Amino acid sequence: MRHQRKTVKLQRDASHRKAMLSNMVCSLVEHRRIRTTLAKAKAVRPLAEKMVTLGKRGDLHARRQAVAALHQQAIVKKLFEEIAVASKDRNGGYTRITKLGQRASDSAPMAFIEWVDAFVPEAKVEVVTAAPEAADEEAAPKKKRATRKKAADGDAAE
Structure with a gap:
């Protein structure tokens, strides 16, 4: 009987499962939302939430545990x-898990796992100051070039 067994094995040995979950949390942090199977999303959630709790603690020991x-x-x-x-x-x-339905190839239940708090990183704004001469040159209209007539047209006219 499986009473009080929390670990979902996901058909992998311990080292593969640990590496896969770590990589999925890294992808979740990097991309903010990942699409995966429902079973993997449910397995990733506790590790992802534990990492955010370490991040909220913010001390050196928490950072080393996260690394x-x-x-x-x-x-x-x-x-x-x-x-x-x-x-x-x-x-x-x-985190939030949103069910997506079945995958077409093997009918595996798919889901999005994403952060509940939609955070937007602050965009770095660069101030570009143009020289006054450069602004005047851009404002001046450009001259059109005269188009050349094809040599074949000139030969046909003779």
């Missing part, structure tokens, strides 16, 4: 600086 689980420093940085900040007022339930 140990995800293995990608850039993803951990984005997790701590963007996703955890956007979720600071929420006490758990950081």
Whole structure:
């Protein structure tokens, strides 16, 4: 009997399952939403929410724990600086699973897993100052070139 067995094995051995879930959390952090099977989405959710909780803690030990689980420093940085900040007022339930229906090839139930708090990264605005001479040259109308007549047209006229 399977009483109180939390781990979903997903037909993989332990190291493959751990690597797959880690990669899926990294993809979720990077792309904000991933499309996967319903079983995998349900398996990813606890790890993703645990990573956001570490990000909300924000100390060095939490950052090291996140790097140990995800293995990608850039993803951990984005997790701590963007996703955890956007979720600071929420006490758990950081992800949403939306069912999509059956996959055409094998009828596997598909789902989106995404962050509940829609965070938008701040766009970096660059101020471009143009020189006054360059602005005047762009405003001046351009001269049209005279088109050449084809040599064949000239030979036919003679």
